[in-house]
Amino acid sequence: MTALLAIESLSVAYGHVEAVSGVSLGVDAGEIVTVIGANGAGKSTLLNAALGLLPAAQGTVRFDGRDMAAVEAEDRVGLGLCLVAEKRELFGTMTVEDNLVLGGFRTERRLAAETLGAVFDRFPRLKERRGQLAGTLSGGERQMLAMGRALMSRPRLLMLDEPSLGLAPKIVADIFAIIADLRASGVAILLVEQNARAALNAADRGYVMELGRISIEGTSATLAGDPRIAASYLGVGHG
Numbered sequence: 001m002t003a004l005l006a007i008e009s010l011s012v013a014y015g016h017v018e019a020v021s022g023v024s025l026g027v028d029a030g031e032i033v034t035v036i037g038a039n040g041a042g043k044s045t046l047l048n049a050a051l052g053l054l055p056a057a058q059g060t061v062r063f064d065g066r067d068m069a070a071v072e073a074e075d076r077v078g079l080g081l082c083l084v085a086e087k088r089e090l091f092g093t094m095t096v097e098d099n100l101v102l103g104g105f106r107t108e109r110r111l112a113a114e115t116l117g118a119v120f121d122r123f124p125r126l127k128e129r130r131g132q133l134a135g136t137l138s139g140g141e142r143q144m145l146a147m148g149r150a151l152m153s154r155p156r157l158l159m160l161d162e163p164s165l166g167l168a169p170k171i172v173a174d175i176f177a178i179i180a181d182l183r184a185s186g187v188a189i190l191l192v193e194q195n196a197r198a199a200l201n202a203a204d205r206g207y208v209m210e211l212g213r214i215s216i217e218g219t220s221a222t223l224a225g226d227p228r229i230a231a232s233y234l235g236v237g238h239g
């Protein structure tokens, strides 16, 4: 089977500083794959390069078998690759509904209306607050809006950058339940997280990123049982 997303030997640099070095990873249709790692390991850089927001210094990104080198970020979104950035990047002075509508601006009008209905079904909280300004939402609601807006582009693969960041445990559980639901509805997920425990619980497979490189990869069960991961990322043992 061809991977839906196949990243091979990808390197990304900021000036002279390489933030991602020779990373290879894949996500198949229907999978949840996580990339865990400490602050500054290069996880966000990896996602931004996968979407084409940052140029690759080396290596390839393939989506659905097609080389993305010459495909602009917004056209990658049109093909079904979407990113919910760590900063969530909402339009704070616009309503919840208008933020969502913007997420579907490439979609034909009738389909966009249908997709908006599906997003409101998935996130009843957003439906309740459809007329509220995005800037006045709680942290959890903002994350839901960012995910809902991404879903408006009808992605086949959703990349999520730290969806649990700054959220209370109850809300984190809600967000992870939504991630599981999305997979069940056929959306593949590439999940970047510092909350390794929650990420490994949700994912089928994972990669550990350290200083721009993949240091360990395997099934979530293997990773969760790896003493190096337990010590460094799960807060267990003494390393």
Ligand code: ATP
Residues within 6 Å of the ligand: 014, 019, 037, 038, 039, 040, 041, 042, 043, 044, 045, 046, 086, 194
């Ligand atoms: P975090 O969880 O803190 O966001 P991360 O694993 O996502 O960490 P990145 O944000 O990808 O890591 O950062 C990787 C490295 O690249 C870090 O050393 C960071 O300082 C550097 N970096 C990130 N963005 C830029 C930038 N715009 N210009 C220069 N260096 C950058």
